[in-house]
Amino acid sequence: MKLKIAIISLFALLFLLSACDRYEHNFSKLPTGDVDDLEEFVQSIDYRFAMLNSDNFSLVEALYAEDYIHNGVSKGERLAWIESFLDVPGVSFEVSDVELNSITYEIGLVNWRLKILTQDTRTVLADSLFVGDQAKYEDGIYLLYGNRVCIQDNPKQLVIAEYFTFDSCPNCPVAEAKLSMMQQTHPNFIYLEHHITNALLVPDNDTPSYYSAYSAPTAVFQGMSKVVGSAAEQLQLYDNLVNNLVNEDQSIEYELQDISYDSNEIRAKVILTASPEMDINDMYLNYVIITDEVSQTNVNGDPLHNVVRAVGRSPLTAWDMQHGVSISLGTSDPMPSNYKLVVFAQYRPQVFINESRIYGGIVHTVSSK
Numbered sequence: 001m002k003l004k005i006a007i008i009s010l011f012a013l014l015f016l017l018s019a020c021d022r023y024e025h026n027f028s029k030l031p032t033g034d035v036d037d038l039e040e041f042v043q044s045i046d047y048r049f050a051m052l053n054s055d056n057f058s059l060v061e062a063l064y065a066e067d068y069i070h071n072g073v074s075k076g077e078r079l080a081w082i083e084s085f086l087d088v089p090g091v092s093f094e095v096s097d098v099e100l101n102s103i104t105y106e107i108g109l110v111n112w113r114l115k116i117l118t119q120d121t122r123t124v125l126a127d128s129l130f131v132g133d134q135a136k137y138e139d140g141i142y143l144l145y146g147n148r149v150c151i152q153d154n155p156k157q158l159v160i161a162e163y164f165t166f167d168s169c170p171n172c173p174v175a176e177a178k179l180s181m182m183q184q185t186h187p188n189f190i191y192l193e194h195h196i197t198n199a200l201l202v203p204d205n206d207t208p209s210y211y212s213a214y215s216a217p218t219a220v221f222q223g224m225s226k227v228v229g230s231a232a233e234q235l236q237l238y239d240n241l242v243n244n245l246v247n248e249d250q251s252i253e254y255e256l257q258d259i260s261y262d263s264n265e266i267r268a269k270v271i272l273t274a275s276p277e278m279d280i281n282d283m284y285l286n287y288v289i290i291t292d293e294v295s296q297t298n299v300n301g302d303p304l305h306n307v308v309r310a311v312g313r314s315p316l317t318a319w320d321m322q323h324g325v326s327i328s329l330g331t332s333d334p335m336p337s338n339y340k341l342v343v344f345a346q347y348r349p350q351v352f353i354n355e356s357r358i359y360g361g362i363v364h365t366v367s368s369k
Contacts, residue, residue, distance in 0.1 A: 049114065053086065080187075090118050116184075157249065160222060161191040163191045163219045164194050166216055179219070192288055194213075225241050259364065270362075274321065274359075286344050291309055292307070309339070316345060341366065344358050
């Protein structure tokens with residue numbers, strides 16, 4: 001094992017120190033299917049992202065191996081992150097700083113940069129550098145396998161912001177835009193949009209009253225930090241909180257098993273893995289359905305995102321920690337055709353005093369279309 005690690009590390013070091021082939025980015029049109037030439041495959045990264053839109057997402061899907069892992073991010077997580085930007089009007093994907101080092105005919109290491117931005121205002125939504133991305137030849141094609149020497153021993157927690165608003169709130173669009181951009185920037189951040197009045201109010205949802213979130217906009221980050229308002233200083237606080245939280249290690253590992261769903265509800269078994277020393281007094285398992293599939297808009301006419309349509313909760317016991325928790329959840333209206341199930345454990349004492357910590361979580365996407 002030590003020898004294997006040493007060899008891989010040597011390859012990475014050689015890659016960083018050696019002279020690399022550099023590519024200019026005025027490529028002629030390249031094939032969008034599988035390619036069996038290393039240089040052509042690396043060039044196709046640029047072309048595929050330049051052509052990317054919601055109708056041809058398979059162009060980018062075809063770049064990644066099934067067991068791709070890069071800094072602890074899997075193929076599914078990477079693709080979900082990329083796909084999340086396709087709803088942004090006028091979004092563009094730009095690949096630059098591509099460097100290829102051919103270790104053997106079958107394996108190359110690639111450095112490349114992906115910038116995601118709006119075409120009209122050139123606003124940068126994400127700017128990610130992929131270092132030591134392994135391009136590997138198997139079964140007649142090249143695929144990206146990620147920087148497998150950099151797999152995280154300590155995965156980072158999912159960070160959850162519980163956001164409280166209503167569709168006619170005059171001061172909320174700027175907060176919603178901020179949360180949406182942060183979710184696009186951080187793959188392990190998500191916000192849950194609870195409506196506290198009007199048509200999108202969820203019956204029997206006690207989350208707003210628990211946090212005393214009676215004014216909008218209000219956001220509670222990881223169950224511990226409550227921010228009221230949308231002035232510049234509040235939005236800067238959003239950034240400060242999330243930038244710190246996304247770097248904290250995961251303390252509970254989640255797995256969803258036996259997932260099934262129909263037009264009435266979604267069902268699953270939640271397996272939680274945590275330290276035996278973890279105190280589970282006043283610990284609850286929360287499960288929430290969020291969707292973009294609503295007809296309402298905010299006061300600027302912008303579509304709403306991550307709107308909470310159902311909330312469930314159950315206390316955690318020692319039995320649950322050993323054997324898992326069976327959950328089911330349905331909406332009071334017809335179930336949306338596209339939605340996310342968000343599951344997370346939380347220390348939830350009777351009274352909120354800025355210490356109702358959320359211990360990461362897991363997100364499962366459902367699309368019946």
